[in-house]
Amino acid sequence: NAGVTQTPKFRILKIGQSMTLQCAQDMNHNYMYWYRQDPGMGLKLIYYSVGAGITDKGEVPNGYNVSRSTTEDFPLRLELAAPSQTSVYFCASRPQGAVMETQYFGPGTRLLVL
Amino acid sequence: GDSVTQMEGPVTLSEEAFLTINCTYTATGYPSLFWYVQYPGEGLQLLLKATKADDKGSNKGFEATYRKETTSFHLEKGSVQVSDSAVYFCALSERTGNQFYFGTGTSLTVIP
Numbered sequence: 001n002a003g004v005t006q007t008p009k010f011r012i013l014k015i016g017q018s019m020t021l022q023c024a025q026d027m028n029h030n031y032m033y034w035y036r037q038d039p040g041m042g043l044k045l046i047y048y049s050v051g052a053g054i055t056d057k058g059e060v061p062n063g064y065n066v067s068r069s070t071t072e073d074f075p076l077r078l079e080l081a082a083p084s085q086t087s088v089y090f091c092a093s094r095p096q097g098a099v100m101e102t103q104y105f106g107p108g109t110r111l112l113v114l
Numbered sequence: 115g116d117s118v119t120q121m122e123g124p125v126t127l128s129e130e131a132f133l134t135i136n137c138t139y140t141a142t143g144y145p146s147l148f149w150y151v152q153y154p155g156e157g158l159q160l161l162l163k164a165t166k167a168d169d170k171g172s173n174k175g176f177e178a179t180y181r182k183e184t185t186s187f188h189l190e191k192g193s194v195q196v197s198d199s200a201v202y203f204c205a206l207s208e209r210t211g212n213q214f215y216f217g218t219g220t221s222l223t224v225i226p
Binding site for chain 2: 004092105106
């Protein structure tokens, strides 16, 4: 298993540009998450999904959109990039089930908006 | 709402020193508690977990005990190594929910 994969690893965007951060998992997990991690801060939940076709907002959803057409993929869309979106973005997944289950994290995408 | 509060860093220790990183939580239900570790340039990895009061999670010499009476889950290690240098995050998840709540992270540097 590749686990959770994210692309790209690093990207520089100009203000107002748009892009999609890709996330895929091959573990057949129902739950998928997008977090952002600002310097010196903890992770903030942007959006999550409990299964294909179902998404919901997290703590900091403004400026982002998501879709979940398949179990495997959970892309994050930035429509009009702003400097405040400079951050490291982590995708995670976990299986539905017992409380002991935990999230598997991808390696992250570092985004710089100038 | 649910939240996690961690001691502020950064923390710098000499090799073989004792480590404690404090973590307290606020939760409406009966959460599971976790410690994650993030090594430079990598994603978060689960270090240990505890799912009910008085449980002790342990891994790689690290320990943390779920204390419901003090709503705490402090991370400890008796003798740190240079390879333990990383950022440590405390987190909780409600059993009836599907979200995780993370603390702000504590950066640990161990010097030889």
